[in-house]
Amino acid sequence: MTGGKIRDLARACGFELAGVAAAAPHADAAWYRQWTGLGYAGEMRYLTDRRAGVRDDPRNLLPSARSLICVGKLYNTPWPYSTAFDEPQLAWISRYAWGDDYHEVLRAGLERLAGLLREHAGDFQWRACVDTAPLLERSYARAAGLGWIGRNTCLINQGSGSWFFLGELLVSLEIAPDAPPPDRCGTCTRCIDACPTQAIVPAAGGTRYTIDSRLCISYFTIELRGGIPEPERPAVGPHVFGCDICQDVCPWNRRAPSTGDPAFAPRHFAPDLARLAALSEAGFRDLFRHTPVTRSRYAGFLRNVAIAMGNAKLECFRAPLERLAESPDAMVAEHARWALGRL
Ligand code: SF4
Numbered sequence: 449m450t451g452g453k454i455r456d457l458a459r460a461c462g463f464e465l466a467g468v469a470a471a472a473p474h475a476d477a478a479w480y481r482q483w484t485g486l487g488y489a490g491e492m493r494y495l496t497d498r499r500a501g502v503r504d505d506p507r508n509l510l511p512s513a514r515s516l517i518c519v520g521k522l523y524n525t526p527w528p529y530s531t532a533f534d535e536p537q538l539a540w541i542s543r544y545a546w547g548d549d550y551h552e553v554l555r556a557g558l559e560r561l562a563g564l565l566r567e568h569a570g571d572f573q574w575r576a577c578v579d580t581a582p583l584l585e586r587s588y589a590r591a592a593g594l595g596w597i598g599r600n601t602c603l604i605n606q607g608s609g610s611w612f613f614l615g616e617l618l619v620s621l622e623i624a625p626d627a628p629p630p631d632r633c634g635t636c637t638r639c640i641d642a643c644p645t646q647a648i649v650p651a652a653g654g655t656r657y658t659i660d661s662r663l664c665i666s667y668f669t670i671e672l673r674g675g676i677p678e679p680e681r682p683a684v685g686p687h688v689f690g691c692d693i694c695q696d697v698c699p700w701n702r703r704a705p706s707t708g709d710p711a712f713a714p715r716h717f718a719p720d721l722a723r724l725a726a727l728s729e730a731g732f733r734d735l736f737r738h739t740p741v742t743r744s745r746y747a748g749f750l751r752n753v754a755i756a757m758g759n760a761k762l763e764c765f766r767a768p769l770e771r772l773a774e775s776p777d778a779m780v781a782e783h784a785r786w787a788l789g790r791l
């Protein structure tokens with residue numbers, strides 16, 4: 449089985465990018481430990497608990513694994529970037545969360561790929577992984593030739609940019625690995641300069657950069673369960689779920705292609721903040737059912753909506769914020785009071 453054949457089969461399963469890496473420890477494992485050791489994972493315990501050690505070797509996930517087939521699925525759509533967006537009454541949701549939950553879409557594609565491989569290579573063992581598995585997926589995707597890891601820490605493909613979901617098929621087949629491409633960030637620092645919270649920081653002991661999650665808007669609005677630190681709230685701007693700025697400004701995304709997959713078409717592009725603030729918990733679940741947005745949970749989402757309203761500084765948000773300030777959830781109420789103070 450050649451890399452070219454793998455790419456053909458992956459394309460037939462809806463993956464624009466595919467390549468092969470050896471199922472062996474990756475040098476980035478030490479770098480990852482340093483990253484968590486510095487506290488950059490914030491409160492994301494799933495990155496630092498016992499699963500951290502599993503990341504040392506993909507064979508911890510499938511002992512018979514010999515190769516990783518790394519795939520990328522484009523999710524870009526022809527809608528504007530957040531950096532071209534200036535509608536204070538509307539909310540910004542990160543591009544990756546506009547459509548269906550990618551976990552299910554990618555898993556279905558990987559299972560199909562395993563089936564096609566079996567037709568060509570006979571019986572073998574496999575395991576499909578989509579970002580929930582403890583695996584250094586960007587590092588292996590780079591090793592498999594899918595792209596380089598940019599200063600914004602995203603995997604960037606020279607021809608297609610960085611709007612990709614990554615997935616992996618661990619297989620017991622021995623397949624010749626691909627080679628990583630060169631780093632093409634050059635002297636560019638656009639993502640570092642554009643980050644509203646200066647979350648992209650130099651990694652210790654090198655020219656590489658990393659993200660201090662404790663400063664990142666994506667972390668605040670998706671992962672953090674408690675209150676968002678007050679000094680950071682103004683920089684959150686209109687973001688109610690995630691942040692795309694460091695990808696929007698990347699020159700490699702200037703001509704990024706769009707997907708034709710209807711799964712990732714926006715269901716609610718830039719929804720109205722007042723509408724979001726009025727959602728009941730059931731209404732929140734209904735509106736964002738089967739999209740990644742439910743990860744923030746209802747209270748976290750209302751917290752984000754309150755901050756975005758405070759940052760919009762529109763008088764028309766006074767009444768909805770006063771209602772949120774009466775929320776039985778103390779965190780939501782506190783963020784709404786903070787936002788009222790900004791009007
Ligand atoms: S996602 Fe936003 S806040 Fe986080 S590093 Fe990128 S630009 Fe900065």
Ligand code: SF4
Nearest residue numbers: 598599633636639698
């Ligand atoms: S904006 Fe520039 S430095 Fe940042 S990832 Fe893109 S090319 Fe690299």
